[in-house]
Amino acid sequence: MSNGMGKTMKNGNDRRILLAHGSGGRLTRDLVEQVFSKALANPILDRMDDAAILELEGRLAFTADSHVVSPIFFPGGDIGRLSITGTVNDLAMMGARPLYISAGFIIEEGFPVDDLESIVASMGEAAREAGVEVVAGDTKVVERGAADGVFITTSGIGSIPPGIHVSGSGARPGDTVIISGTVGDHGATVLSKREGIDFDTELKSDCAPLGSLVSDMLAASPNLHVLRDPTRGGVAATLNEIAASSGVDIEIDEGKIPYRAEVRAACELLGLDPLVLANEGKLMAFVPAAGAEPVLEAMRKNRYGGAAAIIGSVKEVESSRPRVYARTILGSRRIISMPTGEQLPRIC
Amino acid sequence: MSNGMGKTMKNGNDRRILLAHGSGGRLTRDLVEQVFSKALANPILDRMDDAAILELEGRLAFTADSHVVSPIFFPGGDIGRLSITGTVNDLAMMGARPLYISAGFIIEEGFPVDDLESIVASMGEAAREAGVEVVAGDTKVVERGAADGVFITTSGIGSIPPGIHVSGSGARPGDTVIISGTVGDHGATVLSKREGIDFDTELKSDCAPLGSLVSDMLAASPNLHVLRDPTRGGVAATLNEIAASSGVDIEIDEGKIPYRAEVRAACELLGLDPLVLANEGKLMAFVPAAGAEPVLEAMRKNRYGGAAAIIGSVKEVESSRPRVYARTILGSRRIISMPTGEQLPRIC
Numbered sequence: 007m008s009n010g011m012g013k014t015m016k017n018g019n020d021r022r023i024l025l026a027h028g029s030g031g032r033l034t035r036d037l038v039e040q041v042f043s044k045a046l047a048n049p050i051l052d053r054m055d056d057a058a059i060l061e062l063e064g065r066l067a068f069t070a071d072s073h074v075v076s077p078i079f080f081p082g083g084d085i086g087r088l089s090i091t092g093t094v095n096d097l098a099m100m101g102a103r104p105l106y107i108s109a110g111f112i113i114e115e116g117f118p119v120d121d122l123e124s125i126v127a128s129m130g131e132a133a134r135e136a137g138v139e140v141v142a143g144d145t146k147v148v149e150r151g152a153a154d155g156v157f158i159t160t161s162g163i164g165s166i167p168p169g170i171h172v173s174g175s176g177a178r179p180g181d182t183v184i185i186s187g188t189v190g191d192h193g194a195t196v197l198s199k200r201e202g203i204d205f206d207t208e209l210k211s212d213c214a215p216l217g218s219l220v221s222d223m224l225a226a227s228p229n230l231h232v233l234r235d236p237t238r239g240g241v242a243a244t245l246n247e248i249a250a251s252s253g254v255d256i257e258i259d260e261g262k263i264p265y266r267a268e269v270r271a272a273c274e275l276l277g278l279d280p281l282v283l284a285n286e287g288k289l290m291a292f293v294p295a296a297g298a299e300p301v302l303e304a305m306r307k308n309r310y311g312g313a314a315a316i317i318g319s320v321k322e323v324e325s326s327r328p329r330v331y332a333r334t335i336l337g338s339r340r341i342i343s344m345p346t347g348e349q350l351p352r353i354c
Numbered sequence: 355m356s357n358g359m360g361k362t363m364k365n366g367n368d369r370r371i372l373l374a375h376g377s378g379g380r381l382t383r384d385l386v387e388q389v390f391s392k393a394l395a396n397p398i399l400d401r402m403d404d405a406a407i408l409e410l411e412g413r414l415a416f417t418a419d420s421h422v423v424s425p426i427f428f429p430g431g432d433i434g435r436l437s438i439t440g441t442v443n444d445l446a447m448m449g450a451r452p453l454y455i456s457a458g459f460i461i462e463e464g465f466p467v468d469d470l471e472s473i474v475a476s477m478g479e480a481a482r483e484a485g486v487e488v489v490a491g492d493t494k495v496v497e498r499g500a501a502d503g504v505f506i507t508t509s510g511i512g513s514i515p516p517g518i519h520v521s522g523s524g525a526r527p528g529d530t531v532i533i534s535g536t537v538g539d540h541g542a543t544v545l546s547k548r549e550g551i552d553f554d555t556e557l558k559s560d561c562a563p564l565g566s567l568v569s570d571m572l573a574a575s576p577n578l579h580v581l582r583d584p585t586r587g588g589v590a591a592t593l594n595e596i597a598a599s600s601g602v603d604i605e606i607d608e609g610k611i612p613y614r615a616e617v618r619a620a621c622e623l624l625g626l627d628p629l630v631l632a633n634e635g636k637l638m639a640f641v642p643a644a645g646a647e648p649v650l651e652a653m654r655k656n657r658y659g660g661a662a663a664i665i666g667s668v669k670e671v672e673s674s675r676p677r678v679y680a681r682t683i684l685g686s687r688r689i690i691s692m693p694t695g696e697q698l699p700r701i702c
Contacts, residue, residue, distance in 0.1 A: 030586025030632075030702075031693040035595075054599070055522050055581065056417060056447040059514065063411035069404060070456035070509060072494045074501075090371030099404040108418035110507035112460070113700075142509070146420045146699060153422075154500035160456035163488070166407065174403050234404065238378025247383075251402070271355060284378075343380040350378075352496060 021119035023109065028113070028147030038326075041123055042143060046128040048104075050141040050348075058141035060106055065166040067095060067102035072159040076352040078125070080199045082210030083286070085158055086128035088354060091215045091286060094136045094345040098220040099233045099289065101172040102164030108142035109160050114153040125156065133295070136215030138162070164204040164217075166214040169228055177230035177252035182298035184291045186219060186305055187313040188210065188264045189241055193283025194272040196353055201274065209268040211243070214287030219310045223291065232292035237354055239345050240282040244290060249328040258318030259332045280354045281332075282345040290347035292320060371469035376461070376495030383435035389471055390414065390491060390585065390652070393478040398489040406489035408454055413514040415450035418440060420507040424700040426473070428547045430539075431556030431634070433506055434476035438701060439563045439634060440585070441510040442484045446568040447581045449520040450512030455481065455518075456490035457508050462501040473504065484563030485512070509691045512565075517576055524579035525600035529668040530646035532639045533655055534567060535560065535661040537589055541631025542620040544701055557616040562635030567658045571639065578642035581631065585702055587693050591628040592638060594692040598677040605668030605679045606690075629680075630693040632701045640668060 016249070026033040043052065050058045071092040078085045090107060097104040112285030113122065118233075133140055191212040198209055216235065225300060232252070238242040249256050265280060273280045289312060293301050298316060323329075330342040388699065398406045398566040419440040426433045438455060445452040457477070461470065462528050481488055539560040546557055546614075564583065571578060580600070584592040589611075597604050613628060622627045635658060646664060653659030678690040 024388070025699040026694055028586075029693065029698060030588075030591050031630075032588070033694065035692075038554065053521070054577045056444040057415035058415055058417065059448065060414045061412075062414055063457060063541075064407045064409075066410055066511075067405040068405065068408055068454060068511060070455060070458045070507075072458035072460050072507065074460055074494045074496050076496075076500075084553070096404040100407065103406065106416060107417060108509045110418045110420035112420050112422055112442050112505050112507070120684070141416045143506075144419045145413075146422045146505075146700075146702075147501060148505075152424075152700075153495060153505070157494075157496075157501070157505065157507075159418075159420065159460070159461050159492075159507030161456045161458070161507075162405075163416060163511070164405070164412075173401070203417045236380070238376075240378075243378050282379075312554035327533070341619075344383075345377065346374055346381065351373040352494075352500075 012095065013261050015149045023115060023117040023119060023147055025111050025115050025147050025149060028145060035272055036147060045343050046138045047139045049329055052141060055187040058304035059114060062165060065163040067097045067100040070159065070161040071096060073354060074157050074352050075196060075354050077199055078155050080196050080211055084125055084128050085156060086125035086288060087213050089158040089160045090129050090132035090136060091213050092354060093160040094215040094217055095235045097162050097164035098217045099235055100166060101170035101224060102166045104136060104138045104162055104164040104217045106163045107138050107140045107160050109140055109158055111145045112153055112157040113147050113149045114155055115147055119154055132215060134218055163251055164255055170234050172230055173231060174234060175251040176249055177248050177254050177292045177320050178231060179322045180253055180295055180315055180318050181231055182291040182295050182319040183256060183258060184293060184302055184314055185317050186212055186289045188312045189285060190280035190283035191266060192267045192286040193240065195353060196274055198238060198272050200226040203307035209272060214308055216289055219305060219308045222304045223301050223309045226298040226300045229297055230291055230293055232257050233289055235289045236285045238284050240284055242281040242342050242345050245330040245342065250331050253323060253328055255321040255323050256318060257333060259336045260332045262315055262317045264315050282343060286354060310344045323346040359621035363426050365590055366430060371461050371463060371465040371467060371495055373463050373495050376493060383495065385493060393474040394488045396487045398487060402583060403663055404637045405552055410513060413444045415448040415512040415514055417444040418507065418509040420505065421702060422505050422700050423544060423545055423702050428544050430543060431561035432473055432476050433476035433504060434454040434473035435480040435561055436634060437508045438477050438480035438484060439561050440702060441508040441564055442486060442563040443583045445510050445512035445673050446565045447583055448514060449518035450514045451573060452484060452486045452510055452512040452565045454511045455486050455508050457488055457489045457506055459493045460501055460505040461495050462503055463495055463498045472549050473516040480563060484565055485622060508626035518572060520581050522580060522582060522596055524666050525596050525602050525640045526579060527602055527668050527670045528643055529579055529640040530664055531604060531606060531666040532636045532641060532650055532664055533665050534659045536614045537633060539614060540634040541588065541701055542617045545624055546620050552594055557620060560633055562605050562658050564637055564658055567653060567656045571649050571654045572658045574648045575641065575646055578639055578641055581637055583637045585632050585634060588632055588695050589628040590690050593678040593690065597678050600672060602667040603677050605669055605681060608680045609683045610663055610665045612661050612663050627701040629690060634702060
């Protein structure tokens with residue numbers, strides 16, 4: 007029995023996913039036992055029932071993220087790591103402590119089993135790094151050409167500590183805007199890899215779980231107004247969303263935004279604005295001005311916030327509707343609009 | 355602003371999903387507001403934060419299901435209805451009251467917006483029928499040819515009442531095996547539709563949410579040993595899983611399994627064994643013999659259990675490992691083995 011998958015999938019050393027791995031029958035069971043359970047083992051998942059049983063109480067955060075990144079493997083991460091950090095970060099942005107993850111896999115027939123094993127191992131590592139457990143999952147296989155490799159949709163549950171109220175609509179005039187580190191790393195990395203561009207310098211995704219960073223920030227000041235991770239659409243989309251939800255203007259100081267030199271170089275080469283590039287291990291915090299310094303200090307001590315910087319502030323709405331402005335290095339001011347983004351599919 | 359999607363997607367009357375609908379920018383927001391929020395509106399989803407906030411306590415069930423059914427629309431349902439009922443039923447099979455759903459959409463560029471609207475409307479209806487709310491979601495768009503239409507991964511949270519302990523490993527010798535209705539309806543319908551076979555009689559999927567059925571059964575007898583919905587791999591796979599997890603033999607009486615005439619006809623035509631066909635609105639219950647009649651009676655009074663029937667019982671393991679047997683109409687006995695299932699991809 008334990009050799010079921012090996013026997014059926016092996017074709018020389020070239021083990022491939024078959025349609026029957028998604029059938030609900032013997033090969034599905036073998037795939038679960040030999041690939042998923044091995045890398046993600048924990049007492050809840052190991053029960054293998056139709057659903058995981060969790061003991062929880064109080065206010066919970068619940069979120070979902072589908073991951074379709076192309077290429078599946080990129081410097082600094084892969085779709086597996088991303089599928090954990092993406093959902094962990096959505097939970098953390100509500101001020102929640104991320105706890106449990108479910109994962110639905112859609113796999114293309116013929117996908118290499120070795121690659122799937124790498125991806126699932128990477129999920130296991132990211133889950134340990136984030137302090138979460140993958141407790142439920144599902145696998146479907148579609149015929150060759152009906153999907154592109156593998157897609158992973160994760161959903162997560164986190165616990166929100168009493169007294170914490172963070173929301174995208176909480177920004178208030180006078181708030182200080184903080185970013186946890188360099189901007190555009192993930193987007194620049196994936197796009198460069200996709201375009202086949204090699205940089206001599208090390209360009210890699212920032213893909214990381216931010217639960218501990220948020221927890222340190224909340225310990226420094228429980229009164230955080232907004233937390234958001236600038237993923238798809240980048241800093242530009244995130245700031246525009248917050249401005250609209252909160253009914254405020256936001257002004258950032260272009261010269262204060264931290265960038266890696268290699269991201270700047272990639273953006274110049276690819277003709278991209280780094281402010282619309284996805285980040286997968288960064289957050290933006292809106293904090294009452296008085297609390298900004300202690301929060302910044304706490305961030306810089308955390309491994310995921312070493313390059314944290316104050317980049318702007320919140321203003322009363324100036325014109326007919328909320329807007330985001332950048333103060334340029336030359337002192338002038340330009341509007342940062344909501345990106346239309348047609349050029350950046352499958353970044354996460 | 356509110357015309358954003360209409361303007362950009364319209365091409366005559368032929369509105370199509372564009373890559374930019376998955377970009378995280380303006381069109382993503384328009385899609386969320388104009389398609390998803392409209393059909394699925396509820397106070398939690400309407401907050402539009404990175405995660406939903408729920409107030410819950412006690413034992414929770416948590417599950418995930420990816421849906422890739424082909425064709426997307428079939429008699430009796432569509433991928434939207436299926437994505438709700440599939441996850442609701444996984445929760446119900448743990449004895450949980452299904453409460454909240456998250457949904458991750460992966461959509462192929464060029465997919466008709468009208469079809470997406472139908473699917474999301476169908477999700478909304480199924481959610482109301484099941485008494486659950488879709489509270490979190492995500493949408494990704496992949497380029498033409500990188501997915502087949504639309505895939506939906508749902509994850510669900512339910513609340514398990516105190517004192518309820520249902521598990522796939524709970525079957526005990528002497529237990530009565532009950533099925534909630536006719537077998538094979540969903541599988542036969544989807545396969546017939548896919549093969550382009552039209553039956554004069556009405557063949558349709560049984561796709562339905564079973565939370566209220568389980569709740570009525572638990573009210574009749576809280577001591578249910580096992581609840582399982584025989585989806586992928588059908589009754590054959592489900593019985594084999596339960597036998598293996600519980601370490602028992604299971605014997606069913608072939609003559610007592612309820613089938614619709616049109617399902618029998620479809621199986622004969624397509625050369626299929628109805629016991630390996632997926633069901634999407636049926637459950638199997640393993641109940642101590644003394645409690646079987648009250649449970650059966652409660653099931654028959656529920657709209658989703660009208661044709662419930664006792665089909666077998668649990669025995670001590672007879673040979674070297676747990677097995678499932680069918681007593682045939684002629685009185686002989688055959689082994690029902692775990693299906694390998696290569697022939698039935700994308701049934702759910």
